[in-house]
Amino acid sequence: MTALLQVEGVGKRFGEFAAISDVTLDLRGGETLGLIGPNGAGKTTLFNMITGFLKPDAGSLRFDGAAIDRLAPAQRVARGLVRSFQKPMLFPALALRENIAMAARQHAGRGLSWWGGARATRAANDEADRLLIEAGLQHRAEARVADLAYGEQRMADLLIALALRPRLLLLDEPTAGLAPDEARRLLAIIRRHDEGTSVMLITHEVEIAFAACDRIAVLNLGRLLCLDTPAAVQAHPAVREAYLGALAA
Amino acid sequence: MSLSRLALPMAGLAAMAAVAALSGDFQLRFLAEILLIGTAVLSLDLLIGFGGLISLGHAALFGSAAYAAAIAAQHLGASLPVMLGIGIAMGTAVAALMGLVILRAGSLFLLILALLFGQIVWEICFHWREVTGGADGLRGLPPLSLGPWALGDARSLFVLAGLLALGSLGVARSFVASPLGRALIGTREQPIRMQALGYTLFSVRFRALLVAGAMAGAAGSLYPFVNLYVGPQSVHWTLSATMIIMLVIGGVGSLWGAFLGTAVYLALQTYVGAWTDRWQLCVGLLFVLTVLVMPQGLASGFLRLTRKGRTP
Numbered sequence: 087m088t089a090l091l092q093v094e095g096v097g098k099r100f101g102e103f104a105a106i107s108d109v110t111l112d113l114r115g116g117e118t119l120g121l122i123g124p125n126g127a128g129k130t131t132l133f134n135m136i137t138g139f140l141k142p143d144a145g146s147l148r149f150d151g152a153a154i155d156r157l158a159p160a161q162r163v164a165r166g167l168v169r170s171f172q173k174p175m176l177f178p179a180l181a182l183r184e185n186i187a188m189a190a191r192q193h194a195g196r197g198l199s200w201w202g203g204a205r206a207t208r209a210a211n212d213e214a215d216r217l218l219i220e221a222g223l224q225h226r227a228e229a230r231v232a233d234l235a236y237g238e239q240r241m242a243d244l245l246i247a248l249a250l251r252p253r254l255l256l257l258d259e260p261t262a263g264l265a266p267d268e269a270r271r272l273l274a275i276i277r278r279h280d281e282g283t284s285v286m287l288i289t290h291e292v293e294i295a296f297a298a299c300d301r302i303a304v305l306n307l308g309r310l311l312c313l314d315t316p317a318a319v320q321a322h323p324a325v326r327e328a329y330l331g332a333l334a335a
Numbered sequence: 336m337s338l339s340r341l342a343l344p345m346a347g348l349a350a351m352a353a354v355a356a357l358s359g360d361f362q363l364r365f366l367a368e369i370l371l372i373g374t375a376v377l378s379l380d381l382l383i384g385f386g387g388l389i390s391l392g393h394a395a396l397f398g399s400a401a402y403a404a405a406i407a408a409q410h411l412g413a414s415l416p417v418m419l420g421i422g423i424a425m426g427t428a429v430a431a432l433m434g435l436v437i438l439r440a441g442s443l444f445l446l447i448l449a450l451l452f453g454q455i456v457w458e459i460c461f462h463w464r465e466v467t468g469g470a471d472g473l474r475g476l477p478p479l480s481l482g483p484w485a486l487g488d489a490r491s492l493f494v495l496a497g498l499l500a501l502g503s504l505g506v507a508r509s510f511v512a513s514p515l516g517r518a519l520i521g522t523r524e525q526p527i528r529m530q531a532l533g534y535t536l537f538s539v540r541f542r543a544l545l546v547a548g549a550m551a552g553a554a555g556s557l558y559p560f561v562n563l564y565v566g567p568q569s570v571h572w573t574l575s576a577t578m579i580i581m582l583v584i585g586g587v588g589s590l591w592g593a594f595l596g597t598a599v600y601l602a603l604q605t606y607v608g609a610w611t612d613r614w615q616l617c618v619g620l621l622f623v624l625t626v627l628v629m630p631q632g633l634a635s636g637f638l639r640l641t642r643k644g645r646t647p
Binding site for chain 2: 137159164169171178189192197200
């Protein structure tokens, strides 16, 4: 498998604090890569650098063989690099269907159209309905997202990202705060879409990382402790000491 | 277009015809002024109500188009399509220049940059005496015409302003419902998420500003012929601030509230102003009352009242 994403020697400082130091990792096409580590390990900072919301102080980023360091977030999205956020970022004044359609229209290259916008809107609404049916949320299509339950909002957040048909989907704690059955449903949707889509998954729930990921990268204090299969990560002495100690005991 | 969607424009046209038939010259010119300034306020509503872009330089778009039309009329005659074309082009061009400057910043800085940009336009109008008439402005314009028809009388100007207002309202509604309009709402509500969806904030906001500029420019191009004068106060920041007050009174984000707010403001200015110099005290009180009692503006309050009236 060839690397879809290559992160080489990336670093980021905030004043004296080194949030990320010399991190090198790769993500292969079709792979689900877990990113775990305690709070403050630098997981979200790394996401922000990969997606262009933060500029690295050192190192380089390549996506599908091409350097992406100088690209703005929107340009990276156009190449198929799509992310979600720790908290659902939805458009409260718009209905659920319209939230997803906003992404679908942009993917179709009609996000800024006016004349002929009705056709673009219809096609985007169809795509949104398809995703809502898949998630079992079609009955909430017309609801304002501010009126949705938290679990529905998290699902909506994922559907918005999926409407962009990502090549690499970066999910920042997608199951945080969800009941176990809601988390299972959300993971099932992600798995259904992972054909042709690689996934990078930040999670604090190590059981989810071990069950859902092909490989896991462990960050601690901004440094990469190890990058390996779930079984190898579980057995890694530094990981056991720094992060999994309590779990492994 | 369905019958129900046609009902509102038809009612608007019918009301316009009735007013045109029954009102005198002063009232018709006054109503035309409300409709033209209301159209400029409507264009501001696109930016504030849907994009969250509070601009204190909006009068520059309206006023520069008014100047451009007045100057062109003195040299080329006042043909309606030419005046409208010049106004729309000027409003759009000034909006483009303004967008390149102000849309690099956000919130408070955007407001201040827009104010400064507007004041640069005011400086040009105020000091370029040979072209703009300086502090005296421009008067004695030829009357508007369309081919062989003269349109300089109050009735024709009122009808023109009414048609422009109705057309602008239709354009604004279509814009807000379009993918571009929804994207503008998205940039107001979740700018970071919009970038994560592949939208460039500048592109969305710049396009909205161009649309607002074209609309304000169209209104500005007819203004000198209704007002029979254009002066530097038409590009001054105080007019931009007045437009914001009109919009808040009418209802931010309501579109048609822009006309309601403009009508209330100008009625207070004209009728209370004829009775006392302290008419602005009334505006201030109304503004405070609106913000406290009806923060969504008179348009929303009016709609709520009519819905209550219909409930058995």
